[in-house]
Amino acid sequence: MKKDIIKGKVYVLGDNIDTDLIIPACYLNLVPTIPEEYEKLGTYAMAGLPDEYPPFVRPGESKSEYAIVIGGKNFGCGSSREHAPVAMGAAGVRAVVAESYARIFFRNAIATGELYPCESVDRLCDAFRTGEDAELDVAGSSIVQLRTGRRFELRSLGSAAPVIEAGGIFQYARKTGMIG
Amino acid sequence: MTITEKILAAASGKASVEPGDNIWADVNVLLTHDVCGPGAIGVFKREFGEKARVWNPDRIVIIPDHYIFTKDEKARRNIDILRAFAAEQGIKHYYDVGTPSYKGVCHVALPEEGHVRPGEVIVGTDSHTCTRGALGAFATGIGNTDAGFVLGTGKILLRVPATLRFVLNGRLPGYLMAKDIILRIIGDIGVDGASYRAMEFAGEAVAGLNAEERMTICNMAIEAGAKNGIVEPDETTISYLTERGVKELRPVIGDPGAKVERVTEYDVDSFEPCVAEPHLPSNYARARDRNDVKIDRAYLGSCTGGKITDFLAAAGIMNGRKVAVETYIVPATAEVASSLDSEKIGGKSLSAIFREAGCMDIAPPSCAACLGGPADTFGRTHGNEVVISSTNRNFVGRMGSKLAPIYLASPLTVAASAVNGRITDPRELL
Numbered sequence: 001m002k003k004d005i006i007k008g009k010v011y012v013l014g015d016n017i018d019t020d021l022i023i024p025a026c027y028l029n030l031v032p033t034i035p036e037e038y039e040k041l042g043t044y045a046m047a048g049l050p051d052e053y054p055p056f057v058r059p060g061e062s063k064s065e066y067a068i069v070i071g072g073k074n075f076g077c078g079s080s081r082e083h084a085p086v087a088m089g090a091a092g093v094r095a096v097v098a099e100s101y102a103r104i105f106f107r108n109a110i111a112t113g114e115l116y117p118c119e120s121v122d123r124l125c126d127a128f129r130t131g132e133d134a135e136l137d138v139a140g141s142s143i144v145q146l147r148t149g150r151r152f153e154l155r156s157l158g159s160a161a162p163v164i165e166a167g168g169i170f171q172y173a174r175k176t177g178m179i180g
Numbered sequence: 181m182t183i184t185e186k187i188l189a190a191a192s193g194k195a196s197v198e199p200g201d202n203i204w205a206d207v208n209v210l211l212t213h214d215v216c217g218p219g220a221i222g223v224f225k226r227e228f229g230e231k232a233r234v235w236n237p238d239r240i241v242i243i244p245d246h247y248i249f250t251k252d253e254k255a256r257r258n259i260d261i262l263r264a265f266a267a268e269q270g271i272k273h274y275y276d277v278g279t280p281s282y283k284g285v286c287h288v289a290l291p292e293e294g295h296v297r298p299g300e301v302i303v304g305t306d307s308h309t310c311t312r313g314a315l316g317a318f319a320t321g322i323g324n325t326d327a328g329f330v331l332g333t334g335k336i337l338l339r340v341p342a343t344l345r346f347v348l349n350g351r352l353p354g355y356l357m358a359k360d361i362i363l364r365i366i367g368d369i370g371v372d373g374a375s376y377r378a379m380e381f382a383g384e385a386v387a388g389l390n391a392e393e394r395m396t397i398c399n400m401a402i403e404a405g406a407k408n409g410i411v412e413p414d415e416t417t418i419s420y421l422t423e424r425g426v427k428e429l430r431p432v433i434g435d436p437g438a439k440v441e442r443v444t445e446y447d448v449d450s451f452e453p454c455v456a457e458p459h460l461p462s463n464y465a466r467a468r469d470r471n472d473v474k475i476d477r478a479y480l481g482s483c484t485g486g487k488i489t490d491f492l493a494a495a496g497i498m499n500g501r502k503v504a505v506e507t508y509i510v511p512a513t514a515e516v517a518s519s520l521d522s523e524k525i526g527g528k529s530l531s532a533i534f535r536e537a538g539c540m541d542i543a544p545p546s547c548a549a550c551l552g553g554p555a556d557t558f559g560r561t562h563g564n565e566v567v568i569s570s571t572n573r574n575f576v577g578r579m580g581s582k583l584a585p586i587y588l589a590s591p592l593t594v595a596a597s598a599v600n601g602r603i604t605d606p607r608e609l610l
């Protein structure tokens with residue numbers, strides 16, 4: 001992760017984006033560790049959003065055009081379904097930048113290594129518009145809005161950093177000698 | 181140390197822990213079900229190898245409950261995965277579908293079957309695993325990857341949460357239920373008001389609740405973002421567990437004067453029957469302020485509101501009355517289902533009361549429409565039905581249709597609303 005720079009389009013959401021919005025329960029029959037079903041989950045990422053939102057994955061496409069999702073407070077609240085970060089990761093999302101996270105979503109994002117759950121200092125969901133480009137520097141803890149050149153600071157990853165750096169809970173446990 | 185800290189210290193072999201410490205805790209019980217179990221098993225095999233053995237087959241409990249009575253092929257395939265894994269690994273606490281050992285909703289079945297002990301660490305691949313805290317355990321929901329890790333090692337990396345203590349003074353009047361307490365607290369602190377924290381519930385009102393009502397409160401701790409909800413074990417806890425044959429209880433309680441982040445006190449006699457309006461559990465409103473809201477459907481079920489205490493309360497209201505809207509009765513477990521026949525009010529069984537009131541035929545136990553699910557799920561919404569429900573989440577689309585608004589309420593309030601066809605404070609009918 002040290003030099004991870006993610007450049008791409010952002011998709012902007014508000015507060016309390018729950019896991020039923022990220023991946024509705026009718027798709028939880030898909031098993032994330034089965035490769036075809038992993039891909040399929042990606043096509044349903046954000047399928048629970050009300051219909052007035054722009055499509056996250058265009059019909060017929062398998063990937064989303066958005067590499068970064070911007071949220072407000074309490075991103076990923078609700079269920080423990082790991083299908084949520086997995087669906088986003090499978091759709092091609094590399095990072096979420098939100099003001100705060102629900103505990104299990106944050107944990108699942110890190111444990112799986114599917115995406116970076118970055119925390120913003122400012123309320124970025126008011127500053128960004130869906131479809132515009134941004135450049136996220138994970139290690140440098142900042143995100144730049146390319147349209148305006150504004151740079152926004154991100155919070156440090158705190159005690160989660162070693163697990164993120166290792167690339168997930170298994171890699172972390174191997175690195176620290178917990179498992180062989 | 182608080183009860184939560186004491187349990188985590190013991191589980192990690194430390195003399196003491198503090199909020200913020202990262203610890204590797206020994207897991208006493210890992211729970212999984214048909215929605216997340218196959219993925220957790222997939223992670224376990226990917227990381228530890230096809231031939232790997234689980235850390236301890238007797239500490240793994242597998243309770244299929246989500247997508248049971250559906251024709252969906254993948255849902256059925258997922259149960260086959262669980263069955264094969266249980267057989268391969270010698271997991272005897274597997275409650276198979278279509279057999280007499282089938283239970284229903286895992287969070288209610290787990291304590292019923294004696295898998296919960298105070299002072300233990302219980303993790304489950306379901307956010308409502310926190311229900312267990314009602315019996316004095318540390319219990320929290322985890323994802324598939326963490327569960328795959330636990331399957332192989334019996335350990336979990338945890339950050340010790342700070343504790344928010346809620347002291348509920350007074351005795352709960354008959355028109356209020358545990359659900360009114362927790363919806364009020366979530367309304368006050370918000371859906372992220374307890375993020376990363378332990379919610380500890382104490383006080384006379386909690387002491388006066390039975391184990392099932394305590395479960396309702398701890399079940400919804402996650403709806404405030406908490407890591408766990410917990411009630412210190414007492415006589416009620418011990419007698420609930422001993423009745424279920426749980427032996428060698430080693431209850432843990434917090435130290436007097438243990439440091440907590442915040443104490444919030446309430447007098448429950450000032451509480452009112454309430455609802456959580458769409459689309460967040462924190463959208464608190466008094467039921468009597470919403471009695472102009474017409475409903476199309478009432479739903480009684482789930483790990484929150486599908487226990488026998490919940491149906492006793494609802495039947496008390498429906499007894500001798502008719503429901504005005506379609507009313508779904510979904511017992512959480514097989515034990516609850518059979519109690520609907522054996523429990524009586526004025527000589528009449530609860531099932532008879534519901535039938536005579538005009539409720540839909542009682543469904544077999546499962547999660548059913550609590551989380552929407554496959555299109556053929558019992559009670560699932562498909563249009564713009566306005567639902568009042570004893571479940572725990574009212575997110576957009578939670579019960580199936582994105583257009584169907586959901587009001588959460590206590591079983592008493594759901595039953596009263598079913599009778600009147602509009603949101604109703606149960607005091608109108610008690």
Ligand code: SF4
Nearest residue numbers: 285482483547550551
């Ligand atoms: S009853 Fe509802 S909340 Fe409870 S475990 Fe089942 S789906 Fe989840």
